[in-house]
Amino acid sequence: MRQPRSQIALALVALLLGLLVVVQLRAQQAGTGLETQSSQDLTLLIANLTTRNDQLRGDAADLQRQLAALDTARAGGETSLGQLRSDLERVRLWAGIDAASGSGIRVLVLGGVSARAISDLVNELRNAGAEAISVGGVRVVAGTVAAGPPGALSIENTALGARIEVLAIGNPASLTGALTRAGGIVAQIQATNDEAQVEVTPLDGVVVPATERALVPTLGKPRP
Protein backbone atom coordinates (compact mmCIF):
# COMPACT_ATOMS: atom_id res chain seq x y z
CA MET A 1 0.00 0.00 0.00
CA ARG A 2 2.72 2.39 1.03
CA GLN A 3 4.93 1.82 -1.99
CA PRO A 4 2.51 3.02 -4.76
CA ARG A 5 1.37 6.04 -2.74
CA SER A 6 4.96 7.15 -2.18
CA GLN A 7 5.59 6.85 -5.87
CA ILE A 8 2.62 9.07 -6.65
CA ALA A 9 3.85 11.66 -4.15
CA LEU A 10 7.32 11.55 -5.68
CA ALA A 11 5.95 11.85 -9.19
CA LEU A 12 3.91 14.91 -8.21
CA VAL A 13 6.86 16.58 -6.53
CA ALA A 14 9.08 15.82 -9.52
CA LEU A 15 6.46 17.32 -11.85
CA LEU A 16 6.24 20.53 -9.82
CA LEU A 17 10.00 20.70 -9.52
CA GLY A 18 10.44 20.43 -13.29
CA LEU A 19 7.83 23.09 -13.92
CA LEU A 20 9.44 25.52 -11.49
CA VAL A 21 12.90 24.96 -12.93
CA VAL A 22 11.60 25.76 -16.41
CA VAL A 23 9.68 28.82 -15.25
CA GLN A 24 12.70 30.10 -13.33
CA LEU A 25 15.08 29.51 -16.25
CA ARG A 26 12.67 31.18 -18.67
CA ALA A 27 12.26 34.19 -16.40
CA GLN A 28 16.01 34.56 -16.25
CA GLN A 29 16.58 33.97 -19.95
CA ALA A 30 13.80 36.08 -21.41
CA GLY A 31 14.87 39.25 -19.63
CA THR A 32 12.83 41.41 -21.99
CA GLY A 33 10.97 42.86 -19.03
CA LEU A 34 7.86 42.90 -21.19
CA GLU A 35 5.96 40.63 -18.83
CA THR A 36 6.24 43.32 -16.20
CA GLN A 37 4.65 46.04 -18.33
CA SER A 38 0.99 46.98 -18.05
CA SER A 39 -1.24 47.10 -21.15
CA GLN A 40 -1.08 50.89 -21.04
CA ASP A 41 2.72 50.91 -21.00
CA LEU A 42 2.84 48.34 -23.78
CA THR A 43 0.60 50.54 -25.93
CA LEU A 44 2.89 53.50 -25.27
CA LEU A 45 5.90 51.35 -26.11
CA ILE A 46 4.30 50.21 -29.38
CA ALA A 47 3.70 53.84 -30.36
CA ASN A 48 7.33 54.67 -29.56
CA LEU A 49 8.74 51.70 -31.43
CA THR A 50 6.55 52.39 -34.45
CA THR A 51 7.71 56.02 -34.68
CA ARG A 52 11.31 54.99 -34.20
CA ASN A 53 11.12 52.25 -36.82
CA ASP A 54 9.58 54.69 -39.33
CA GLN A 55 12.48 57.05 -38.63
CA LEU A 56 15.03 54.28 -39.11
CA ARG A 57 13.30 53.20 -42.33
CA GLY A 58 13.64 56.79 -43.59
CA ASP A 59 17.32 56.82 -42.59
CA ALA A 60 17.95 53.54 -44.38
CA ALA A 61 16.24 54.90 -47.52
CA ASP A 62 18.40 58.06 -47.37
CA LEU A 63 21.56 56.00 -47.04
CA GLN A 64 20.44 53.78 -49.90
CA ARG A 65 20.01 56.87 -52.14
CA GLN A 66 23.38 58.22 -51.04
CA LEU A 67 25.05 54.93 -51.87
CA ALA A 68 23.30 54.71 -55.24
CA ALA A 69 24.37 58.26 -56.12
CA LEU A 70 27.97 57.48 -55.16
CA ASP A 71 27.98 54.32 -57.25
CA THR A 72 26.43 56.08 -60.25
CA ALA A 73 29.00 58.85 -60.05
CA ARG A 74 31.81 56.29 -59.86
CA ALA A 75 30.47 54.26 -62.76
CA GLY A 76 30.22 57.41 -64.90
CA GLY A 77 33.76 58.38 -63.96
CA GLU A 78 32.52 61.62 -62.39
CA THR A 79 33.90 63.11 -59.26
CA SER A 80 31.72 62.79 -56.16
CA LEU A 81 33.78 65.21 -54.12
CA GLY A 82 30.65 67.32 -53.64
CA GLN A 83 28.90 64.41 -51.98
CA LEU A 84 31.84 63.74 -49.71
CA ARG A 85 31.88 67.40 -48.70
CA SER A 86 28.16 67.54 -47.91
CA ASP A 87 28.40 64.29 -45.94
CA LEU A 88 31.31 65.70 -43.97
CA GLU A 89 29.46 68.95 -43.28
CA ARG A 90 26.39 67.10 -42.00
CA VAL A 91 28.32 64.76 -39.68
CA ARG A 92 30.43 67.62 -38.30
CA LEU A 93 27.33 69.71 -37.56
CA TRP A 94 25.57 66.79 -35.91
CA ALA A 95 28.61 65.87 -33.79
CA GLY A 96 29.09 69.46 -32.60
CA ILE A 97 32.46 69.97 -34.30
CA ASP A 98 31.07 72.94 -36.27
CA ALA A 99 28.77 75.77 -35.23
CA ALA A 100 25.13 75.41 -36.29
CA SER A 101 22.27 77.79 -37.01
CA GLY A 102 18.57 77.40 -37.64
CA SER A 103 15.15 77.86 -36.14
CA GLY A 104 14.70 76.85 -32.52
CA ILE A 105 14.12 78.21 -29.06
CA ARG A 106 15.82 80.18 -26.31
CA VAL A 107 15.30 79.07 -22.71
CA LEU A 108 16.29 81.53 -20.00
CA VAL A 109 16.77 79.91 -16.60
CA LEU A 110 17.01 82.28 -13.64
CA GLY A 111 17.30 81.75 -9.91
CA GLY A 112 20.15 79.43 -9.04
CA VAL A 113 18.88 76.05 -10.23
CA SER A 114 20.61 72.72 -9.61
CA ALA A 115 22.88 70.87 -12.03
CA ARG A 116 20.19 68.21 -12.22
CA ALA A 117 17.64 70.79 -13.44
CA ILE A 118 19.94 71.72 -16.33
CA SER A 119 20.59 68.04 -17.09
CA ASP A 120 16.84 67.28 -17.11
CA LEU A 121 16.20 70.30 -19.34
CA VAL A 122 18.84 69.18 -21.86
CA ASN A 123 17.47 65.62 -21.76
CA GLU A 124 13.96 66.93 -22.45
CA LEU A 125 15.24 69.03 -25.38
CA ARG A 126 16.97 65.97 -26.84
CA ASN A 127 13.83 63.92 -26.37
CA ALA A 128 11.81 66.62 -28.17
CA GLY A 129 14.11 66.37 -31.19
CA ALA A 130 16.61 69.20 -30.67
CA GLU A 131 19.43 68.88 -33.22
CA ALA A 132 21.98 71.14 -31.51
CA ILE A 133 22.02 72.58 -27.98
CA SER A 134 24.15 75.08 -26.07
CA VAL A 135 24.13 75.98 -22.38
CA GLY A 136 25.70 79.28 -21.34
CA GLY A 137 27.41 79.57 -24.73
CA VAL A 138 28.90 76.06 -24.51
CA ARG A 139 27.86 73.52 -27.14
CA VAL A 140 26.38 70.42 -25.55
CA VAL A 141 27.86 67.22 -26.97
CA ALA A 142 27.57 63.69 -25.54
CA GLY A 143 30.07 64.28 -22.73
CA THR A 144 29.05 67.83 -21.77
CA VAL A 145 27.80 67.87 -18.17
CA ALA A 146 26.77 70.77 -15.90
CA ALA A 147 28.13 70.33 -12.39
CA GLY A 148 28.52 72.16 -9.11
CA PRO A 149 26.31 73.48 -6.32
CA PRO A 150 23.09 75.39 -7.22
CA GLY A 151 23.87 78.99 -8.12
CA ALA A 152 27.50 78.18 -8.88
CA LEU A 153 27.20 75.77 -11.75
CA SER A 154 29.85 75.31 -14.36
CA ILE A 155 29.92 73.49 -17.67
CA GLU A 156 33.21 72.47 -19.27
CA ASN A 157 35.13 74.89 -17.02
CA THR A 158 32.83 77.80 -17.89
CA ALA A 159 30.97 79.35 -14.95
CA LEU A 160 27.25 79.62 -15.65
CA GLY A 161 26.22 82.39 -13.26
CA ALA A 162 22.66 83.12 -12.13
CA ARG A 163 21.24 83.71 -15.60
CA ILE A 164 21.61 80.66 -17.78
CA GLU A 165 20.79 80.87 -21.48
CA VAL A 166 20.00 77.58 -23.17
CA LEU A 167 19.67 77.55 -26.97
CA ALA A 168 18.32 74.70 -29.03
CA ILE A 169 17.90 74.20 -32.78
CA GLY A 170 14.86 72.24 -33.90
CA ASN A 171 11.16 72.66 -34.54
CA PRO A 172 10.27 75.70 -32.37
CA ALA A 173 6.67 74.57 -31.78
CA SER A 174 7.51 71.00 -30.71
CA LEU A 175 10.41 72.13 -28.52
CA THR A 176 8.28 74.79 -26.81
CA GLY A 177 5.38 72.39 -26.41
CA ALA A 178 7.53 69.67 -24.86
CA LEU A 179 9.04 72.03 -22.28
CA THR A 180 5.93 74.01 -21.30
CA ARG A 181 3.30 71.25 -21.17
CA ALA A 182 1.49 70.67 -17.86
CA GLY A 183 3.80 68.71 -15.58
CA GLY A 184 6.65 69.25 -18.04
CA ILE A 185 10.22 70.16 -17.23
CA VAL A 186 9.56 73.92 -16.83
CA ALA A 187 6.78 73.19 -14.32
CA GLN A 188 9.03 70.69 -12.52
CA ILE A 189 11.93 73.13 -12.20
CA GLN A 190 9.64 75.83 -10.85
CA ALA A 191 7.98 73.37 -8.45
CA THR A 192 11.28 72.27 -6.88
CA ASN A 193 12.74 75.78 -6.63
CA ASP A 194 10.60 78.76 -5.58
CA GLU A 195 13.06 81.28 -6.97
CA ALA A 196 13.50 79.59 -10.31
CA GLN A 197 12.09 81.31 -13.38
CA VAL A 198 12.11 79.72 -16.79
CA GLU A 199 11.23 81.65 -19.96
CA VAL A 200 10.84 79.84 -23.26
CA THR A 201 10.96 81.88 -26.50
CA PRO A 202 10.58 80.40 -29.99
CA LEU A 203 13.06 81.97 -32.43
CA ASP A 204 13.57 81.96 -36.20
CA GLY A 205 17.33 82.19 -36.01
CA VAL A 206 19.43 80.54 -33.31
CA VAL A 207 23.20 80.14 -33.51
CA VAL A 208 24.88 77.44 -31.46
CA PRO A 209 28.70 77.45 -31.25
CA ALA A 210 31.09 74.60 -32.01
CA THR A 211 32.31 72.46 -29.13
CA GLU A 212 35.72 73.12 -27.62
CA ARG A 213 35.89 69.59 -26.33
CA ALA A 214 38.41 67.22 -27.88
CA LEU A 215 36.16 64.64 -29.47
CA VAL A 216 38.91 62.41 -30.80
CA PRO A 217 39.32 59.42 -28.47
CA THR A 218 42.81 58.81 -27.16
CA LEU A 219 42.14 55.40 -25.59
CA GLY A 220 39.35 53.94 -27.69
CA LYS A 221 40.30 52.54 -31.09
CA PRO A 222 37.83 52.35 -33.99
CA ARG A 223 36.59 48.82 -34.45
CA PRO A 224 36.51 47.70 -38.05
Add this chain to the structure above:
Amino acid sequence: MSSLAGRLRAIPTWQVTLFVALLALGFLVAAQARSEAPRVRYTTQERAPLVETVVGLQAQQDALKAQILDLRSRITASEEGTVGSTQQVRDLNAALLAARVAAGIVALEGPGIVLQLEDSQVSVPAGAAATDYRVSARDLQAVVEELWLAGAEAISINGERIVPTAAIVDIGGSVLVNSAYLAPPYQVAAIGPGDLYGVLAASPGFVDLVRARVDPFGIRISSAQPKTVTVPAYAGSVTLRYARPPAPSPTPAP
Protein backbone atom coordinates in the same frame (compact mmCIF):
# COMPACT_ATOMS: atom_id res chain seq x y z
CA MET B 1 17.12 -0.25 17.10
CA SER B 2 18.43 2.13 19.70
CA SER B 3 21.61 2.97 17.77
CA LEU B 4 21.62 5.96 15.38
CA ALA B 5 22.77 3.80 12.49
CA GLY B 6 19.88 1.51 13.08
CA ARG B 7 17.40 4.38 13.15
CA LEU B 8 18.79 5.78 9.91
CA ARG B 9 18.49 2.46 8.25
CA ALA B 10 14.88 2.36 9.35
CA ILE B 11 14.01 5.47 7.27
CA PRO B 12 12.85 4.28 3.86
CA THR B 13 14.84 5.59 0.91
CA TRP B 14 11.76 7.13 -0.71
CA GLN B 15 11.40 9.38 2.28
CA VAL B 16 14.96 10.58 1.86
CA THR B 17 14.36 11.20 -1.86
CA LEU B 18 11.14 13.05 -1.11
CA PHE B 19 12.90 15.13 1.53
CA VAL B 20 15.65 16.17 -0.90
CA ALA B 21 13.11 16.91 -3.63
CA LEU B 22 11.00 19.02 -1.29
CA LEU B 23 14.09 20.89 -0.15
CA ALA B 24 14.91 21.73 -3.79
CA LEU B 25 11.28 22.72 -4.33
CA GLY B 26 11.45 25.11 -1.40
CA PHE B 27 14.58 26.75 -2.79
CA LEU B 28 13.02 27.17 -6.20
CA VAL B 29 9.80 28.63 -4.81
CA ALA B 30 11.86 31.11 -2.83
CA ALA B 31 14.02 31.97 -5.85
CA GLN B 32 10.90 32.44 -7.95
CA ALA B 33 9.27 34.69 -5.37
CA ARG B 34 12.45 36.77 -5.06
CA SER B 35 12.84 37.24 -8.79
CA GLU B 36 9.26 38.55 -8.95
CA ALA B 37 9.82 41.42 -6.56
CA PRO B 38 9.41 44.32 -6.93
CA ARG B 39 7.93 44.09 -10.41
CA VAL B 40 4.41 42.89 -10.87
CA ARG B 41 3.86 40.35 -13.58
CA TYR B 42 0.71 40.80 -15.58
CA THR B 43 -0.78 37.64 -16.94
CA THR B 44 -4.09 38.79 -18.39
CA GLN B 45 -5.09 37.32 -21.72
CA GLU B 46 -5.49 40.57 -23.70
CA ARG B 47 -1.84 41.48 -23.19
CA ALA B 48 -0.48 38.60 -25.26
CA PRO B 49 -1.10 40.29 -28.66
CA LEU B 50 0.46 43.51 -27.32
CA VAL B 51 3.59 41.69 -26.18
CA GLU B 52 3.75 39.93 -29.54
CA THR B 53 3.50 43.27 -31.35
CA VAL B 54 6.32 44.71 -29.24
CA VAL B 55 8.54 41.70 -29.87
CA GLY B 56 7.81 41.97 -33.60
CA LEU B 57 8.57 45.69 -33.69
CA GLN B 58 11.80 45.15 -31.78
CA ALA B 59 12.89 42.49 -34.26
CA GLN B 60 12.12 44.95 -37.08
CA GLN B 61 14.18 47.62 -35.32
CA ASP B 62 17.16 45.30 -34.90
CA ALA B 63 17.00 44.42 -38.61
CA LEU B 64 16.77 48.11 -39.58
CA LYS B 65 19.77 48.98 -37.41
CA ALA B 66 21.81 46.19 -38.93
CA GLN B 67 20.79 47.42 -42.41
CA ILE B 68 21.83 51.01 -41.54
CA LEU B 69 25.23 49.89 -40.22
CA ASP B 70 25.75 47.81 -43.36
CA LEU B 71 24.78 50.71 -45.67
CA ARG B 72 27.13 53.03 -43.79
CA SER B 73 30.09 50.71 -44.21
CA ARG B 74 29.29 50.34 -47.93
CA ILE B 75 29.09 54.14 -48.30
CA THR B 76 32.44 54.49 -46.55
CA ALA B 77 33.94 51.89 -48.90
CA SER B 78 32.44 53.67 -51.92
CA GLU B 79 33.68 57.07 -50.74
CA GLU B 80 37.17 55.72 -50.28
CA GLY B 81 37.10 54.63 -53.89
CA THR B 82 35.95 58.03 -55.12
CA VAL B 83 37.69 59.30 -58.24
CA GLY B 84 39.22 62.74 -58.37
CA SER B 85 42.37 64.35 -57.11
CA THR B 86 43.71 61.54 -54.93
CA GLN B 87 45.18 63.80 -52.28
CA GLN B 88 41.91 65.71 -51.98
CA VAL B 89 39.93 62.49 -51.69
CA ARG B 90 42.33 61.10 -49.11
CA ASP B 91 42.04 64.26 -47.00
CA LEU B 92 38.27 64.27 -47.23
CA ASN B 93 38.02 60.62 -46.26
CA ALA B 94 40.35 61.10 -43.30
CA ALA B 95 38.23 64.07 -42.16
CA LEU B 96 35.06 62.01 -42.60
CA LEU B 97 36.41 59.14 -40.50
CA ALA B 98 37.48 61.57 -37.76
CA ALA B 99 34.05 63.23 -37.79
CA ARG B 100 32.27 59.87 -37.68
CA VAL B 101 34.40 58.74 -34.75
CA ALA B 102 33.69 62.02 -32.94
CA ALA B 103 29.97 61.66 -33.65
CA GLY B 104 29.80 58.14 -32.19
CA ILE B 105 28.76 56.42 -35.40
CA VAL B 106 31.85 54.21 -35.33
CA ALA B 107 32.27 51.41 -32.76
CA LEU B 108 35.19 51.84 -30.37
CA GLU B 109 37.10 49.44 -28.18
CA GLY B 110 39.58 50.16 -25.46
CA PRO B 111 40.24 50.04 -21.74
CA GLY B 112 37.38 50.88 -19.41
CA ILE B 113 34.70 49.58 -17.10
CA VAL B 114 31.20 48.15 -17.23
CA LEU B 115 28.72 49.14 -14.54
CA GLN B 116 25.61 47.06 -14.04
CA LEU B 117 22.45 48.52 -12.54
CA GLU B 118 19.66 46.22 -11.42
CA ASP B 119 16.27 46.67 -9.81
CA SER B 120 16.00 46.21 -6.07
CA GLN B 121 15.19 42.77 -4.71
CA VAL B 122 13.61 44.26 -1.62
CA SER B 123 9.86 43.71 -1.57
CA VAL B 124 8.07 47.04 -1.78
CA PRO B 125 6.58 48.03 1.60
CA ALA B 126 2.86 48.85 1.68
CA GLY B 127 2.28 52.48 0.69
CA ALA B 128 5.71 52.90 -0.94
CA ALA B 129 6.14 53.71 -4.63
CA ALA B 130 7.22 50.65 -6.61
CA THR B 131 9.08 52.89 -9.05
CA ASP B 132 11.54 53.85 -6.29
CA TYR B 133 12.68 50.24 -6.25
CA ARG B 134 13.45 50.10 -9.96
CA VAL B 135 16.34 51.54 -11.92
CA SER B 136 15.03 54.77 -13.46
CA ALA B 137 16.12 56.90 -16.40
CA ARG B 138 17.33 59.42 -13.80
CA ASP B 139 19.63 56.80 -12.22
CA LEU B 140 21.13 55.94 -15.61
CA GLN B 141 21.48 59.62 -16.53
CA ALA B 142 23.32 60.22 -13.24
CA VAL B 143 25.67 57.27 -13.83
CA VAL B 144 26.39 58.43 -17.40
CA GLU B 145 27.12 61.99 -16.25
CA GLU B 146 29.41 60.85 -13.44
CA LEU B 147 31.27 58.63 -15.92
CA TRP B 148 31.78 61.59 -18.30
CA LEU B 149 33.01 63.75 -15.42
CA ALA B 150 35.35 60.94 -14.31
CA GLY B 151 37.02 60.96 -17.74
CA ALA B 152 35.09 58.47 -19.92
CA GLU B 153 35.46 59.07 -23.67
CA ALA B 154 32.68 56.83 -24.99
CA ILE B 155 29.63 55.29 -23.28
CA SER B 156 26.81 52.91 -24.20
CA ILE B 157 23.86 51.49 -22.26
CA ASN B 158 22.85 47.95 -23.26
CA GLY B 159 24.52 48.61 -26.61
CA GLU B 160 22.88 52.01 -27.26
CA ARG B 161 25.63 54.54 -27.81
CA ILE B 162 25.35 57.82 -25.90
CA VAL B 163 25.52 60.40 -28.73
CA PRO B 164 24.90 64.19 -28.70
CA THR B 165 21.17 63.66 -29.31
CA ALA B 166 20.69 60.75 -26.89
CA ALA B 167 17.78 61.19 -24.49
CA ILE B 168 17.28 58.75 -21.60
CA VAL B 169 13.60 58.54 -20.63
CA ASP B 170 11.38 56.32 -18.48
CA ILE B 171 8.77 54.16 -20.07
CA GLY B 172 6.59 52.06 -17.77
CA GLY B 173 9.33 50.88 -15.46
CA SER B 174 11.87 50.37 -18.24
CA VAL B 175 13.94 52.89 -20.15
CA LEU B 176 14.27 54.28 -23.66
CA VAL B 177 17.70 55.37 -24.91
CA ASN B 178 17.92 56.79 -28.46
CA SER B 179 14.23 55.76 -28.60
CA ALA B 180 15.27 52.10 -28.23
CA TYR B 181 13.59 50.04 -25.51
CA LEU B 182 15.98 48.72 -22.89
CA ALA B 183 15.18 46.34 -20.04
CA PRO B 184 17.10 45.67 -16.83
CA PRO B 185 19.79 44.73 -15.99
CA TYR B 186 21.33 47.85 -17.51
CA GLN B 187 24.96 47.55 -18.49
CA VAL B 188 26.73 50.86 -18.85
CA ALA B 189 29.96 50.33 -20.80
CA ALA B 190 32.51 53.13 -20.69
CA ILE B 191 35.90 53.48 -22.36
CA GLY B 192 38.25 55.55 -20.23
CA PRO B 193 41.54 55.76 -18.34
CA GLY B 194 42.74 53.08 -15.92
CA ASP B 195 41.64 55.05 -12.88
CA LEU B 196 38.10 55.58 -14.25
CA TYR B 197 36.45 53.44 -11.56
CA GLY B 198 38.54 54.95 -8.77
CA VAL B 199 37.68 58.51 -9.81
CA LEU B 200 34.01 57.59 -10.27
CA ALA B 201 33.71 55.84 -6.90
CA ALA B 202 35.27 58.84 -5.12
CA SER B 203 33.19 61.49 -6.88
CA PRO B 204 30.58 63.28 -4.74
CA GLY B 205 27.91 62.76 -7.38
CA PHE B 206 28.37 58.98 -7.41
CA VAL B 207 28.51 58.85 -3.61
CA ASP B 208 25.21 60.81 -3.55
CA LEU B 209 23.65 58.35 -6.00
CA VAL B 210 24.65 55.39 -3.84
CA ARG B 211 23.36 57.14 -0.73
CA ALA B 212 20.05 58.03 -2.38
CA ARG B 213 19.32 54.85 -4.33
CA VAL B 214 21.40 51.91 -3.15
CA ASP B 215 21.20 52.33 0.61
CA PRO B 216 17.48 53.13 1.06
CA PHE B 217 15.92 51.23 -1.85
CA GLY B 218 18.33 48.43 -2.64
CA ILE B 219 19.06 49.39 -6.26
CA ARG B 220 22.02 47.15 -7.12
CA ILE B 221 25.13 48.62 -8.74
CA SER B 222 28.08 46.40 -9.57
CA SER B 223 31.15 46.93 -11.72
CA ALA B 224 33.57 44.96 -13.82
CA GLN B 225 36.84 45.91 -15.45
CA PRO B 226 37.25 43.69 -18.51
CA LYS B 227 40.44 43.76 -20.56
CA THR B 228 38.72 45.57 -23.40
CA VAL B 229 35.39 47.33 -23.41
CA THR B 230 33.46 47.63 -26.66
CA VAL B 231 31.13 50.55 -27.20
CA PRO B 232 28.99 49.92 -30.31
CA ALA B 233 28.26 52.44 -33.07
CA TYR B 234 25.09 54.54 -32.97
CA ALA B 235 22.72 53.11 -35.56
CA GLY B 236 20.17 55.91 -35.72
CA SER B 237 19.49 59.11 -37.58
CA VAL B 238 22.26 61.60 -38.35
CA THR B 239 19.83 63.60 -40.46
CA LEU B 240 19.46 67.32 -39.80
CA ARG B 241 16.19 69.04 -40.68
CA TYR B 242 16.69 72.38 -38.96
CA ALA B 243 20.42 72.84 -38.34
CA ARG B 244 22.57 74.46 -41.06
CA PRO B 245 26.06 75.93 -41.06
CA PRO B 246 25.86 79.56 -39.90
CA ALA B 247 25.64 81.88 -42.90
CA PRO B 248 27.64 83.60 -44.20
CA SER B 249 30.25 80.96 -43.55
CA PRO B 250 33.56 82.77 -42.92
CA THR B 251 35.67 79.64 -43.42
CA PRO B 252 34.22 76.84 -45.49
CA ALA B 253 34.88 73.32 -44.18
CA PRO B 254 38.23 72.04 -45.44
